[in-house]
Structures are given as C-alpha cells and as structure tokens.
Amino acid sequence: MPLPEAVAPVRMERVAIVAPEAVLRDAVMKLSGLVDIDRTDEELEKVVAGAVRRGEVAALAGWCPAEERPAIAAALAEVGAAMVPMRAPRGVDPPTLLRGTGTVRRSFTPLVSTYGTVPYQDVDPTLLAGAAYVLMFGMMFGDAGQGLLLVAVAALLRTWSRLARWRSAWPFVAGAGAASTLFGVLYGEFFGPTGVVPAVWVDPLEDPVLLLGAGVAAGAVLLAAAYAVAIVNRWREGGPRLAVYAASGIAGAALFLGIAGVAGGLLLHADLVVVGGAVTAVAGLVLAGVGFAAESGGGAAGVAQAVVQLFDIVIRTGSNLVSFARLAAFGLVHAAIGSVVWLGTTALAGHGVAGVGAAVFLFLLGNALAFSLEALVAAIQALRLEFYELFSRVFEIEGRPFRPWYGEAR
Template identity: 50%
Template sequence: MPPRERAGPVPMERVAIVVLDEDRERALRAVARAGVVELDLRGAPAGEGDELRRAADAGVEHGPLVGWVGWMPRSEHEALAASLAELGGALVPLRTPVGEEPPTLIRHAPGDTSRTLVDTYGTVPYADVDPARAALVAYILMFGMMFGDVGHGAMLVAVGLLIRAGAIRPLRRIRRTWGFVTLAGLAAMVFGLLYGEAFGPTGLVPVLWLNPMDEPVPLLLAAIAIGAVLLAGSYVTGTVNRVREGGWGYALYARTGVAGSGLFLALGLLTWGLVAAVTPLVVVGAVLALVALVLIFVGVLSTSGGGPSGILQAGIESFDSVSRLASNVVSFARLAAFGLTHAALLAVIWTGTTALWGPGWGAVAAVLVFVVGNIVTFGLEALIAGIQALRLEYYELFSRVFVGEGRPFRPWRPDLSGHEAPTDAPVPASHGKDHP
C-alpha cells in the first residue's frame, strides 16, 4: 500500500465520464462493473426505480456526447479509462470544486479491527491523517491499566477467541471485534503482572512494578503522566491535520493546532518548573503560554466577526482553553482510580474466600464466593473500564485530532440483473434530459 494510503484516505480525483449518446448505457454498465466511481446523480429523477435508467437520465448532453461527473480513487483511473476507451469514451480529470471535499475511502485488510474506534466515532475527513492504529494502542493501554489482572485478562482473551470461533450464534454479529477484545485482554494481563494481581492478591504472580492498594499515589502520578503523553500525541496529530486542512496559517491560530499545542507545552513547562523550582522553565513556560493565548484569542476573534461580542467570545474561549486543558490532563487520573477500584473489589473477594475456607461447607462457600465474586467483578469492571477508556479516547483525544467529519466514499454499484447485453445488441432509445 502506498505511503499516502497508509497515512490517511486514498487520494481521490474528480472525473468526467464522456461517451457518445448512443453508448450511454453500455458505458454506465462498464462503470457499474468497475465499481470505483461515486457518480453525482443529483440531476437524476426523484424516487426509487431502475438505477441504471436513472443514471442514464441524469447524463448531461452536449451535441452527440453525454457525460457524468463523480469521484474515484486516482489509482483506478487508468483501468477505467481503458474500459471506456473501448467504447469510444473518455475519462477526464477535473479540478476539485471550490468548497467541496472529496469523499473518504480508507483501505484496510479484511478483519482489521484497528478501525473499530475511529469508524464508530465518525468518518475521517479526506485531508486528515487516519489515527486508527494509534487510537487502538491508546485504548488498549488505558483499558489494561484500569482492568489490570492476569486472571481477568485471560478470561477476556478467552472471550475474544470465542467470538472469533463463531460457535455462539449471537456473537457472530460482532465477530470482527475479536482482535480488539483479545488485545484488550492481553493488555490487562500485562498490567496484572505489573500489579501482581491474578484474580486479586492471590500471590499467584509477583509484583513487578507496584501494588495498587499499597501505592495509590505513584499509580495516580503514572496515570496522569500517561495521559499527558497521549494528549501530546493528539495535539501533534491535530496540528498535522490542521495544516493538511487549511495550511500553516489556519493551523497557527487553531486551538487544536499550533496555538493549542503551544499552550499544552507551556503548561507542562510551568508545572515542571514550579515542582522542580527551576526559574528559567517557569519564565519560558509563562512566555510561551502568553503567546499561545494571544494566538488563540486572534483565531477566535477572526471567526467571531469582531466587535464587542467577538472580543468577549474570544476572551471566554481563551480562558476556557486553559481550564479545559488542565481538567483534561487531570481526567486521566481515572486510569488509576478505576484500576484501584478493580484491585480493591478483588481484594475483598479474596479476603472473604480465605475467611470462609475450612472443612466441610466452609470450602464450598469459599469456592462459591470466589467464583461468583470474580464473575460479577469481571463483568462489571470490564464494562466500566471499556466505557471509561472510550470516554477518554473520544472526548480527550479525538476532540483534538478532528474538528469535523468526512463523507464516506460510496461507489455506484447498481444491480445489473436484466441489463447485461452483448456489445452488439441493439442500442436502447436515448434517455437524456432533452428527450421524452
């Protein structure tokens, strides 16, 4: 796959399909069989009906010629042009209309689950970088930190493999998510090893990093640090997208572009300088924050129409940029909070299990508490961690990566049943706009 297609949507081009009027339906059949053109059929008769005939009626006539316009992947141009040339037609590249964005087509391997998060959020704008792989890594990292337990992670991996097998009919509808679920389970197992958790503090695995119950503050600081790194990545991606969308002039003043990135960096330097008592860092951070806020103010003012109301709006949004950024960073503390909650629930279950263990019915009660408690905790915590990781992904990260939504590419692929005919078959009557 070319580098441009790996980084974002497939390069598209606006084209005109031009053929002799007598060959219009044969040309449309060739286009339909190719299935690589999104025809602009805004001139087609309203209502449902024969798609081939509707498209034929939407053709624009000029003397003996008839044509259509649409979008198609640039890489498919040569093959379709050759097919139309056999009918005496042509495929002509056109300029992109001012103010119109090409549709988005993203190629990916069958069964690739890395697009699950982005596709659920919306369609990537044509000019933007596709963050699907990075978004998947960020999600499983956050989920694993909140759901860290070797035993529960292994259970989630088993669920993922069960979904892939398709043995349970209701799960077949979500079969494409098996890789996503399995990776989340593996991430939970990794963090479980770091926490020393396997169905709780059972001692089945050693603590490789820290015990959440014993060291909540280091876990909290680690969560905020991970959040800062993820936010930095989203700002970098957002800046690249703003440049691709509107150039450096647009990106410079955008709250999700250079100005927003500068404010984020400034707050980081200020925090570092204040905590470490390094005066030069505080000074640099303060100056950078001032420059970033001025850029944000000017950017908002330029789009608000100016005047007293515009100045007020720019001031409010500039202040909001600071307060929101601080709250966004702190929001990642929930990675530690829910990880600690998970560990605490399992600790309670394990304590109850060990307290009940004994001869006779004590052992039965202990096993029952352990099994039922872990099943309930697994279901509850998996749901909570999944939702919270999704919330952080969409609200904290994607809100900086995207400022709009694209339009999916929908190639024209009508059902040709009953329309296929040999090339030497009699040509049907014309269906142009100027003919009854």
C-alpha cells in the same frame, strides 16, 4: 507503503464516465460498488436519466479511488465506454475512504468512523486511536487473569464459525486483553491479589497516589500526540496561519505544554521548569488570543469574546489533563473489587469442605461479575476519553464518506 500515504485516506480522483447513449446503461452497471457518482443511491434508470448528453454521447461525473481507476477504465472499455480524469471542483473536497488493508486497521476503524468521517485532507488516525484505546483500557482493567480471558475471547472470535459476524473485531479484543494482562503483571493482579504474579511496578491499593500520577502522565503523553496530529490537520485544512493560531494548533499545544511544565516543575520543585512552563503557556495564550480576536471580527465585542474564549481554553486544557486520572481511578476500583472477592474467598476456605465449596463459588461468581461489569466500564471510559479529550482536538471539521453507487437492473 510510504508513511505519509499510510496515514492518509485513500487518494481520490474526479472522473467522468463517457459512453455512447446505447451502452450507457451497461457502463453504469460496471460502476456498481466502485465509483461515488454524483447522483448516488438512486435506481439505475434514474442515474442513467440524469446523465449529461451531447448528441449520441452521455456522461456522468463522480469520484473513484486513484489506484482503482485503471481497472475501472478497463472494465468500462469492455462495453465501449471510457473514464476521463477531471479537475476537482473548486471548494469541494473529495469523499473520504479510509484504508481497509490489514486486519488490525480494519478492527480499529470503527473507533474513528463512529466519531465521524475523517476530512479528506486530514491524517487518518486509525492505528494511533486503536493503540491509545487499548492502552487506556488496559490501565483501567489491569488484571492478568482476566486479560488472558479476553485474549481467549479474541481467539474464539477468530476461529469459531458461529462468531463469524464479529470476526473482524478479534485484533481489537486481543489488543485490549494483552494490555490488561501487561498492567495486571505490573499491578500484581491475577483474578485479584491472589499472589500468582508479584507486583512488578505498584500495588494499586498500596500506593494509589503513584497510580493517579501515572494516569495523568499517560494522559499528558496522549494529549501531546493528539496535538501533534491536530497541528498537521490544521495546516492541511487552512495553511500555516490556522496551524499557528488555532486552539487545537500550535497555540493550544503551547498552552498545554506550558501548563504541564508548570505542574511538573511544582511537583519536582524545579523553578526553571516552572518559569519555562509559564513562559510557554503565556506564548500559547497570546497566539490563541490573536486567533480568537481575528475570528471574532475585532472591536470591543470581539475582544470580550476573545477573553472569554481564552478563559475557557485554560479551564478546558487543565480539566482535560486531570480527566485522565480516571485511568487510575477505575484501575483502583477494579483492584478493590478483586481484593474484596479474594478476601471473602480466603475467609470461607478456612471452614471445612462446605467452606471450600462456598469459596470456589464466590471466587468464580465474583470474578465473573467483576469481569463483565469492569470490562464494560473500562470500555466506555476509554471511549469517552478517546472521543472527548483526543478526537475533539484532532478533528474540527467533518468530511463526506465515500459512498459508491450500488445498483441493479429493475
């Protein structure tokens, strides 16, 4: 499947279902679960009664997936009805149906659908959103041992029949577990600082500043990706003008890159980077200011509103970037809890047989509590960052979900 098609919602076509009055009822039944009829979520008799009639012929309008139209038309032909392509009404967007092919995509789809319905013309960010989520979760829940437990949970979801209702979530859980295992190896954490795996990159408690910087840097990369998708969406929604001047378009992206450049230049003591970042940020502010002024309608009140909005976008952009420091902060909390449990375990283990038994109990209980509490916290915080920092840029409008009519004779 070509990339542009793979990252877009299912293409819809506006269609009319035309049938002789005598077979209209049978034709409508053929559409159950396939076509979003304009008169949806109603009883069969009401749908039939709402058809447009010309003599002995009746018609209903709706939307169907373009790739499904030949099969639906063939099914209608069996009862003497037909499906006719129509021109979409001006100013009316088709309903959105995200692609459900692929186990991984289906597992990540609730991340997007929980936030809202993707507009029909926008990019479908399902796979990108899933990858970003598991990355953020893994950074906050970095423990190789507990990550492997999550992978084991994913295996149970996939294979155990009693968990069949949650089976579709197994790739999501497996991805989160794999990311946690990877970061656990980088941190040297295996059910705490047990020494089973050495710290390949950094010990969170030994160098928290490095970890905090890495969290902000990871957030900068994710925000840059969100701006890239948002620019494409603004272009599709309103053309090049909206893509350039929108706060989530090129204007906002330039401001973000400029602020990141200034911060990075100051950190690295690179004057040219600071100057380049400042120029880029000013250019972004100018573009955003033009957009805000045009949106406000001009005049003194419009200029004042634009100034307030410019101040707001600067504050929000900086705070959104810093917000990703929580990736490191919660990773530090997780490491600290693991360290406390391990210190208590080793202290008890040196007091004879009873001490060893108490140490084993503390180790199991402490890790069970850390696993349950920290997994919940990391899951919530990753979702918070996904929705408020990333999706708030990617989406500015909401689409209408594809709701095929389901009915049965009554």
